[in-house]
Amino acid sequence: MDVDAIIVGAGVVGLACARSLAQAGRSVVVLEKETRIGQGVSSRNSEVIHAGLHYAPGSLKARLCVAGRRALCDYLPARGVAHERCGKLIVATSEAEIAALEALMARGIANGVGGLRMLTSAEARAREPQIACAAAIHSPDSGILEAHGLMLALQGEIEDAGGAIALAAPFAGAVREAGGWRVRVGGEAATTLLSERLIIAAGLGAQACARAVEGFAAALIPKLHYGKGNYFALTGPAPFRMLIYPAPAPGSLGLHYKRDLGGRAHFGPDLEFVETEDYAVNEARAPLFYEFARRFWPGLKDGALSPDYAGIRPKLHGPGEAQGDFIIAGEETHGLRNLVALFGIESPGLTCSLALGDHVAALLEERA
Ligand SMILES: Cc1cc2nc3c(=O)[nH]c(=O)nc-3n(C[C@H](O)[C@H](O)[C@H](O)COP(=O)(O)OP(=O)(O)OC[C@H]3O[C@@H](n4cnc5c(N)ncnc54)[C@H](O)[C@@H]3O)c2cc1C
Structure with a gap:
């Protein structure tokens, strides 16, 4: 096995997942298609720390927003990330x-x-x-934060825990082999890596990445x-x-x-x-x-x-359709071992990020 976990996407959510797994003692590699971290949805948002009023009670958005805001409350000052609890x-x-x-x-x-x-x-x-x-x-309790500062802090923690972030390294596909996921990495240094776990946290690219995983049923990939x-x-x-x-x-x-x-x-x-x-x-x-x-x-x-x-x-919904929840698709959804794919991580994904990372890591650790 080359690595315990591969995470596709170095936005705030992929980085938070990698941080949680790395701090649990797993070796991690984050694959990012761009030449810098955080160039996707995570750098084009309102940078608001939401308190969690707007989401349906019991939904992932509601639970992870409330938990994520609390986690940010401790994390941002501790890591020196610019923020303000302006209300x-x-x-x-x-x-x-x-x-x-x-x-x-x-x-x-x-x-x-x-x-x-x-x-x-x-x-x-x-x-x-x-x-x-x-x-x-x-x-x-609502406030604002500097999203890029948060992502740099997460990157620092991943690297301190021995993890790696591979830039200009697009995920090109994955096949299940005995013992793990054989992941194809594109780009100039194209290669393959064998990983026990695979997380797709690719924002707007999540559906395309899921389609490139052998055995991921097309009917289970929500429309973007x-x-x-x-x-x-x-x-x-x-x-x-x-x-x-x-x-x-x-x-x-x-x-x-x-x-x-x-x-x-x-x-x-x-x-x-x-x-x-x-x-x-x-x-x-x-x-x-x-x-x-x-x-x-x-x-x-x-x-x-x-x-x-x-x-x-x-x-995950179009014009006139009802607003839904995040989809965090694990083995119980698609039947593929040690694979978690995240779809529809819109607002409040930034606020949720630390809680989302812990949630995804816990899903994979339970099955490891
Ligand atoms: C207009 C707007 C306003 C928002 N306002 C707020 C707010 O105020 N508060 C809040 O909490 N949330 C807000 N959000 C939501 C929040 O920004 C997102 O939920 C969060 O940034 C999603 O992070 P992510 O890591 O899932 O996605 P991204 O940041 O998009 O990261 C995904 C990464 O995957 C990479 N990638 C894609 N395909 C591949 C591939 N094949 N191989 C390798 N890498 C790949 C991309 O390059 C990207 O870096 C807002 C969103 C928008 C659009």
Whole structure:
């Protein structure tokens, strides 16, 4: 056996899986097709640490978000990763939206999210003087982090534990042999490696990687939808210290406001289903951003927003379909020994990452 575990994908989730296994004493190799870590979904998101209100009670998203946020609370300061527990306001911008806030509050409590408080509009304004709302939920545990710093910290821990990250090393396929997975690695230094365990944490590439595993039934590979999210940045001082989110909307947490760790204000992401991996900001969406932001910030001036960046969610549902959970497909799903494939790791995957890593490692260790 060359190695105990091969992990495909050096995004935040693959790195967290590798860290958990390496710290459990396993030899690990992370395969990454790009020349640097974290160039996929993990570098094109809101960098928000979610508290876990939005997800269906009992779902993987809810459980791993709450556990992942708690784990980050200890991890980020201990590893010197930039972050801020700035808190979040989820706002009802009309009386009609208050019922949705109350349902969200009940869901948050059911998920075990601490410190939630319903605020009147005057109480919300006392915290954020420029906010316009009919009511708000205050979530004190929400925050922001520097995603790349988190990934560098994970890389450091993997390497300290003797693990390796192979860059420009695309996963090209795997076949089950007696004792392990024979993994084909492409790129300039193409080779094969024999590994006892195999984890596919390839973000937008997860479905293609699963198709390249011999014996992975096509019917068990969920369809991938690209859920693009555009962001616009604000020129001028940030109007709010806290994160500001709307009352829940189908398909995403809704376009929100964020002040980043450098103090710059951003609005996004919207949700636009696209056919290709195209990261150009769709400037035609600007009027929607003004309209949305002015619901809770009437002070937004014409011309103050400029195109910023875009990310693509690896969604498992398409337009009009109900939002689902993460899929973590182990042997009980596909019948293939010591293989775990992760599909649909959209938001809150960054918040979940440390808990996801431990969850996947535990799944494999139980069967080892
Ligand atoms: C617009 C947007 C906003 C979001 N906001 C938040 C947020 O605020 N908070 C939060 O918690 N989550 C958020 N998320 C979700 C979060 O960013 C993701 O869940 C997380 O980054 C997924 O990490 P990953 O490691 O699974 O994927 P990735 O970071 O995409 O990593 C997968 C890696 O696999 C590599 N790869 C693919 N194919 C191969 C192959 N064949 N061989 C080798 N390597 C391969 C890719 O190059 C990539 O590096 C957001 C996502 C989006 C798109």
